[in-house]
Amino acid sequence: MFNRPSRLCAVLLAGLSIAAGACAAGSDSRADAVRIVADMRRIVTPQGIEETRAVRIGGIDQWISVRGTDRRNPVLLMLHGGPGYVSMPTSWYFQRGWEEYFTVVQWDQRGAGKTYAANDPAKVAPTMTRARMLADAEEMVAWLRKEFGKDRIFVLGHSWGSSLGIQLAQRHPDWLHAYIGVGQITDAMESERRGWRFAMDGAKREHNEEAIRELASIAPYAAPGKPLALKDLYLQRKWLGRYGGAVYGRTGFDAESAAVKLAPEYSDAELRTLWDGTEFSSSRLLTDVLAQDFSVYTTFDCPIVIFNGRHDYNVSSSATAEWFAKVKAPSKQLVWFENSAHEIFNEEPGKTLVSLVRYARPFAEKAGDVAPQ
Structure with a gap:
């Protein structure tokens, strides 16, 4: 007791x-x-839904959690970052308020989290391409629309997930109430260059000779026309995180990494392979996605909402804001999070909830896709 x-x-x-x-x-x-x-955080309402299950997507079992106090509310699918950095394990912390206004779907993508643990990595490895990941996302959205009887849903893409989300919004605007980008990737190599400069400026302010030496060793970093080596990216991220460019006011992701151990959706065995899945996915997808320029997508036929961390250098928020100024859409909204870097929903969970309700949910309300009040 x-x-x-x-x-x-x-x-x-x-x-x-x-x-x-x-x-x-x-x-x-x-x-x-x-x-x-x-x-x-147990869902007790009569119309509520609380389940963790596998769905057959792209020929393999892929794991989702579905949570909401009323399944008649709009569906919101979250596309996690990384690649392979699943958001389901910390959703116990940031998501509970969302569930009163949306039916929230967390999805461990191919090669990540519970999905990584449920499949043979050797068989999955040849399928780890950006094209296959986008096809998986399309299948998942189609499955959710059918499963919940919805014409449209919300898609929220974070970081790596925003590279999938922005293309979903381009290809299937009629499937979406709105697309919500968080840590939105645009011109990825320009973002990398700005992140390196931020880290170097921080090192010089601190007179950190080790950081200055290591960052200088990879210069010119993310040079135009030159492939980005994964080892160089990891070194840049090491110092970018040290100076708060990933999580504002902190020196990295340690708090978030520790919090995954309290995730009810994961067994001990799944937690033991969690970071293996992150490495498995990142090593196969990360340098490819960072070679892309998603800033070419500027015209959309669905509403676009962007949550931008003022201190985000992991994915440059200044580059995202410059891209957003060029965006044409039926409706668009840029929301700045003044006390966040890249992990907005963990850094400012209250403002994230308020912003989802204020800027996204009205599109579903207008369409009559909400639970009766």
């Missing part, structure tokens, strides 16, 4: 210790903490 506050705190602290990597707690401490998280 966990009805005493001291016992409850002890269980939570034990779970958090495991999340941070400490192994001294009891073997069941993660399970206890996860049960608390799962019970706190």
